[in-house]
Amino acid sequence: MSARPRTTTRKKPTQARSQQTVDALLGATARVLKKDGYDRMSTNKVALAAGVSIGSLYQYFPSKEALVATLMERHVDEMDALFAQEAVRVADMPLAQAVRAIVLRTIEAHQIDPVLHRVFEQVPRIGRLQKFDEVQERARVLVFLYLSASKEKLRPKSLEVAADLVASTIEMVSHGAVLRHPERLRDGVLVDETVDLILRYLKA
Amino acid sequence: MSARPRTTTRKKPTQARSQQTVDALLGATARVLKKDGYDRMSTNKVALAAGVSIGSLYQYFPSKEALVATLMERHVDEMDALFAQEAVRVADMPLAQAVRAIVLRTIEAHQIDPVLHRVFEQVPRIGRLQKFDEVQERARVLVFLYLSASKEKLRPKSLEVAADLVASTIEMVSHGAVLRHPERLRDGVLVDETVDLILRYLKA
DNA sequence: TAAGGATGCGAGCTATCACTCACATTAGCA
DNA sequence: TGCTAATGTGAGTGATAGCTCGCATCCTTA
Numbered sequence: 001m002s003a004r005p006r007t008t009t010r011k012k013p014t015q016a017r018s019q020q021t022v023d024a025l026l027g028a029t030a031r032v033l034k035k036d037g038y039d040r041m042s043t044n045k046v047a048l049a050a051g052v053s054i055g056s057l058y059q060y061f062p063s064k065e066a067l068v069a070t071l072m073e074r075h076v077d078e079m080d081a082l083f084a085q086e087a088v089r090v091a092d093m094p095l096a097q098a099v100r101a102i103v104l105r106t107i108e109a110h111q112i113d114p115v116l117h118r119v120f121e122q123v124p125r126i127g128r129l130q131k132f133d134e135v136q137e138r139a140r141v142l143v144f145l146y147l148s149a150s151k152e153k154l155r156p157k158s159l160e161v162a163a164d165l166v167a168s169t170i171e172m173v174s175h176g177a178v179l180r181h182p183e184r185l186r187d188g189v190l191v192d193e194t195v196d197l198i199l200r201y202l203k204a
Numbered sequence: 205m206s207a208r209p210r211t212t213t214r215k216k217p218t219q220a221r222s223q224q225t226v227d228a229l230l231g232a233t234a235r236v237l238k239k240d241g242y243d244r245m246s247t248n249k250v251a252l253a254a255g256v257s258i259g260s261l262y263q264y265f266p267s268k269e270a271l272v273a274t275l276m277e278r279h280v281d282e283m284d285a286l287f288a289q290e291a292v293r294v295a296d297m298p299l300a301q302a303v304r305a306i307v308l309r310t311i312e313a314h315q316i317d318p319v320l321h322r323v324f325e326q327v328p329r330i331g332r333l334q335k336f337d338e339v340q341e342r343a344r345v346l347v348f349l350y351l352s353a354s355k356e357k358l359r360p361k362s363l364e365v366a367a368d369l370v371a372s373t374i375e376m377v378s379h380g381a382v383l384r385h386p387e388r389l390r391d392g393v394l395v396d397e398t399v400d401l402i403l404r405y406l407k408a
Numbered sequence: 409t410a411a412g413g414a415t416g417c418g419a420g421c422t423a424t425c426a427c428t429c430a431c432a433t434t435a436g437c438a
Numbered sequence: 439t440g441c442t443a444a445t446g447t448g449a450g451t452g453a454t455a456g457c458t459c460g461c462a463t464c465c466t467t468a
Contacts, residue, residue, distance in 0.1 A: 017465090018415060037328040039243030043456060053417040058457060122326045124241040161388065161397055165377070169401075172376045173369070184365065193365055197373075200404040221435090222445060247426060257447045262427060415464070424455070433446070438439095 022060050024050040029071050034115050038068065038123045069128035072120055076135050079109040083135075087142045095153070095202065098146065099166075100195045106139075106174040107185065114178045140167040147202075155204045166198055226264050228254040233275050238319050242272065242327045273332035276324055280339050283313040291346045299357070299406065302350065303370075304399045310343075310378040311389065318382045344371040351406075359408045370402055 028050035032041045043064050047054040061067040086105040090098040110117060120132050144163035147154060156162035173194045177185055184190040232254035236245045247268050251258040265271040290309040294302040314321060324336050348367035351358060360366035377398045381389055388394040 021416080037330075039328060042454075044454085047418095054457080055418065055459085056416050059415075062457095064456070122328060124243060124326060126241070156397060158393060158397070161394060164380070164385075165397060165401060168376050168380055169373060172372050176368070176372060181368075189362060190365060193360060193362070193369060197369060197401070197405040201401040225446080246424075248424085251448095258427080259429080259448065260446055263445075266427095268426065410468090411466100413464105413466085415462105417460100417462070419459100421458075422456095425453080426451105427453105428451075429447105429449100431447080433444105435444080436442095438441080 018060075021050075021052055021056055024052055025057055025060065025067065026071050026074070028052075029067050030113075030116055033068065033071070033119050037119060041068075043067065065127055065129060068123065069131070071116075072123070072129065072132055075113065075116060075120065076131060078112055079135055080138060082109045083139055083142060087146070090146065091149075095150065096195070096199055099198050099202075100191070102143070103170055103173070103191055103194050103198075106170050107177060107191070110174040110178040117175075118179060136167070136171055139171065140164055143167040143170075153204060154202050156202065162202065166202070169198065170194070222264075225254075225256055225260055228256055229261055229264065229271065230275050230278070232256075233271050234317075234320055237272065237275070237323050241323060245272075247271065269331055269333060272327065273335070275320075276327070276333060276336055279317065279320060279324065280335060282316055283339055284342060286313045287343055287346060291350070294350065295353075299354065300399070300403055303402050303406075304395070306347070307374055307377070307395055307398050307402075310374045311381060311395070314378040314382040321379075322383060340371070340375055343375065344368055347371040347374075357408060358406050360406065366406065370406070373402065374398070 025046065028046045029041075032045050032049055036045070041064075043057055044054055046067065047057045050057075057067070061070065082105055086102060090101050093101065123129050123132065125133065140163055143166050144159060147159050147163050147166070151159055154162070173190070177190055181190070229250065232250045233245075236249050236253055240249070245268075247261055248258055250271065251261045254261075261271070265274065286309055290305060294305050297305065327333050327336065329337065344367055347370050348363060351363050351367050351370070355363055358366070377394070381394055385394070
């Protein structure tokens, strides 16, 4: 009864001009996704928007989910790269500087493609699409590691809870600012307030 | 070309045993939604799960969206009621008590049906379904009003920004705690930390 | 320039979707 | 008890979804 939509594995995308096709498909996926959202997006629409036949789409992506997941992974990798990079830079900075640097980087990361980011949040957490949540998990770990390095200077007893609170707060502020109040990023007020919030909480 | 799925207005649900049908449908909607998510939920599945014919479903709900929106509005009203009630209780409490009371109430509100709440977050913001975001907007307003009443005692210059930060933080903590770390709610540690975070930020 | 693999195509398949409608059943009131 | 409005039914409709497959075209290599 209705076998799972099994799909054979697809060609590796990479050889000459086929990469163009794949890029066009991913670009179109992003556009359709942003316009229609996940459940109104269809693979036929994507192929049409990409100027590519539906057959070619399925040559490289075995399913709608795989198509969106690939795009999501690209997005997530971009964000992760920024975080990882900043984590290194920040490692031996004093707390106040470090917090500010991380807040700024997180905002930057959210500015990569805020609308697409928002769409991903509303995608069903199925199969590979679950990976979206892992960005925040990794960010939490980085914050935890940073805090652990200077735990004797910090007030909160539980670093797990503190790291969670701090990482989630930064994520929440960045997300909200970029999507709902971009004007608050012009002057530095929101950033200052956020840094303040976090420092007052952390410092002994 | 493909007229919008116009649907005639439906019977008012209320008269005798028909209310049972409506309740069964909304209950089934919640179950299917939680199991499958919005885009894999179908009206046929809901009718089946409710033990009601598909015809009856459309007698009371003109569309899939209306079905989900009705359920969402019920959920949102429940949460709003808790907030509004607490806002009154808290109005002339001192800051520390008030913050703690609000945090506790927000957690309580998120415990109404956390999984359903999560599903609503991932529903496309279309038509009546946009109303989901308004809960937080109303919560922000309540916090802003509370803070305005004692603004001379507070450190942050911008009450808009502060109220936003505070309301969003409380929402984020409650949401995360209920879904990802329910064990942290056993002892009061997370609540204490959150109250601390907010008070240190607000107090001069 | 011939051959063959890589790439591209799109009509069309099956399943499922949201939704309708002609009809059956029930319930309350005369 | 009989009549009528309210309620319930589910086979069926057209649309569209995800996805396949046989074939055309391009590109590389020899």
